[in-house]
């Protein structure tokens with residue numbers, strides 16, 4: 001017990017100089033690499049190293065108490081940004097000019113007092129620039145958030161996944177702290193007080209949520225779907241089977257990935273297919289019918305109807321499912337394949353066995369919402385082996401969005 005009047009509390013925060021110096025040297029090194037980078041890939045690598053080193057410097061130079069406090073305030077920050085998008089603050093801000101609180105209030109059907117609470121909050125997070133008192137301009141981030149699909153991506157994460165994540169611990173407290181495997185009782189449906197319904201079935205029953213989900217997936221077109229088109233040697237594939245198909249984007253949503261592949265490899269046009277659930281394809285896609293055949297397909301319940309394609313591609317699909325379901329999906333493809341001339345491609349991430357960055361680890365937690373998971377290389381091998389396939393190559397292994405695991409049928 002301390003005596004009356006004694007000051008209690010944590011010791012003063014003094015980050016070690018040696019660690020600060022080494023992180024600051026890592027930042028300088030990444031800047032030098034960026035300055036000297038000759039190719040687009042070298043530049044991207046240098047920027048990623050810079051971002052990692054500056055995050056580490058920020059971590060070691062923030063006191064543990066402040067780190068916890070900052071983290072605890074994350075839902076509040078999310079709420080402020082969500083409101084800014086919802087009220088149209090970013091869309092109403094003119095591009096290349098600034099606007100006053102009063103002007104924004106009038107354009108957003110709000111009042112200046114309210115704008116003057118939301119705008120400084122989102123500016124303090126880097127989502128707007130506070131030019132002077134009560135005057136705001138765009139930043140690169142707010143410019144992105146004017147895009148419909150970017151707004152959907154935020155909506156999907158905050159309005160949909162957010163509700164699930166706030167209830168994730170309640171789910172595990174009830175079901176046991178174990179990887180979820182029950183596809184009909186996922187953390188997402190549990191968070192809505194429902195049971196015995198699959199994640200995508202639940203989305204189908206809530207078309208407004210599924211629309212936001214599909215748009216959010218299309219946001220990848222803005223932020224990196226190019227990687228799938230450039231990281232895999234598409235030119236080595238020859239169309240085949242009765243439909244003369246080179247690649248099928250299975251579970252491809254609105255088709256932004258297959259469109260990107262065709263943009264980079266025009267010879268694939270006319271030899272590509274897009275498959276997804278009927279309701280997803282029914283209200284239109286991003287592909288042109290001359291280039292891409294659109295075929296509704298339920299990959300868990302039906303055998304693959306398009307025979308002999310060179311590649312059956314699953315982009316960000318198998319991560320939605322536990323191993324048992326993935327094995328079922330893959331077995332539904334075996335009879336359609338033209339033996340070893342066909343391959344299956346998985347554009348998901350490959351978790352590192354150790355030292356995985358948050359960009360990967362959090363994606364794995366995100367997948368818990370639908371009882372899915374991200375997989376490490378060992379887990380990819382094991383799951384594919386059980387389904388009757390063997391991994392032949394992994395392209396772009398470190399990319400959090402666009403690794404490509406290639407597999408063929410086992411002998």
Ligand SMILES: C[S@@+](CC[C@H](N)C(=O)[O-])C[C@H]1O[C@@H](n2cnc3c(N)ncnc32)[C@H](O)[C@@H]1O
Nearest residue numbers: 200217251252253276277297298299300315316
């Ligand atoms: C995470 S999204 C990925 C979409 C797209 N491949 C991409 O990269 O953005 C998963 C996709 O799987 C589709 N899907 C879910 N269950 C399916 C099923 N049983 N059969 C076919 N597609 C399904 C969803 O509609 C959704 O488009």
